[in-house]
Each structure stands twice: as structure tokens, then as C-alpha cells.
Amino acid sequence: MSVVDAPLVSRADVEDFLYREARLLDTRDLKGWEVLFADDGRYLVPPVGIDSPQTADPTTMLFLVADDRLRVSQRVIRMLKPSAHAEYPPSRMLHLISNVEIVERSAVEVRVTACFNIHRIRHQEIGTYMGRYWYRLRPTADGLRIVEKRACLDLDALMPQGALAFIL
Numbered sequence: 001m002s003v004v005d006a007p008l009v010s011r012a013d014v015e016d017f018l019y020r021e022a023r024l025l026d027t028r029d030l031k032g033w034e035v036l037f038a039d040d041g042r043y044l045v046p047p048v049g050i051d052s053p054q055t056a057d058p059t060t061m062l063f064l065v066a067d068d069r070l071r072v073s074q075r076v077i078r079m080l081k082p083s084a085h086a087e088y089p090p091s092r093m094l095h096l097i098s099n100v101e102i103v104e105r106s107a108v109e110v111r112v113t114a115c116f117n118i119h120r121i122r123h124q125e126i127g128t129y130m131g132r133y134w135y136r137l138r139p140t141a142d143g144l145r146i147v148e149k150r151a152c153l154d155l156d157a158l159m160p161q162g163a164l165a166f167i168l
Helices: 011-026 030-034 069-079
Strands: 037-045 065-067 092-105 110-122 125-140 143-153
Touching (some): 011 092
Parallel strands (some): 037 143
């Protein structure tokens, strides 16, 4: 994939990309979601209740999720198997994205933040997960690609929401 000029990416382009990603997750098109990642992409979920989760380092503390591109692929394979008991039958989810901002641009990358609210229902129990996304996106000839997706939960603890067996 060739890189295109990052400053040409508009907020509308970013919003379309984030809404598409949310739709792919909501419809469990996890293989389609996986394609959104760059070859060097990472998916991170820092621990809840820490200062500055948007800059926390997964090499110095235990993250809830710290996946490189290979682990993203393995996560998708596992989640699509019926033997993935934590998500079988699969949750029904609805990702809501708002307050999308481009916070920085470089020649090869766009840094973006957005608020999220995810509603999840499974076994007649409803959970709400809210927080802020921090993305590093790379424009390519094939569209935007995720270099880093950091889902920072704005919760005091995971309970009563429970485990994170699904993708934020």
C-alpha cells in the first residue's frame, strides 16, 4: 500500500472511517474489521482508572488488551469460533461514535480522538461501555488504515460490566 498525503484527510473522511469500523463490529464482520489495520497496526485497551490512558505504555503496565497485528488476526479467528465460550452466543452490540476531532497531522499519519458509547446485550443482560478512542490513522491508496487504536474506558472498574471478551 502506498502512503498518500495525510493533510488531505478531512474530518468527514475520518468520521466515515470510524462509522464504518463501528458497523463492522456491530455486524460481527470481524474479518472486515481486521482489514482496517495496517501491517504494523496495534489495538490497545489500557487499564481503567489510570491517569492519561491515551499515553500509557503497554510495556510498563498490564493492559487489558495489547495486540499487535498478528494478535489482532488471532483474536478475530478465536472470536469467530463457536468454542469461544465467552462470546458464544455472540453479544449484540451498538457502537455510538461522537465528538470526532483530528488532533494532529504529519506527512504520513493523522491522530484522531472520538468519544464512544457501546451498548452490549448478552444473555438478557445489558452493559454500557463508554470512553474515548485515540487513533493513529495512515492514509493509503486503499483508504485509511489503523496504525493504533486505543480504547480508553471511562469507568471506575469493569464491574458490573464484566469481562472484555469482545472488541471495543
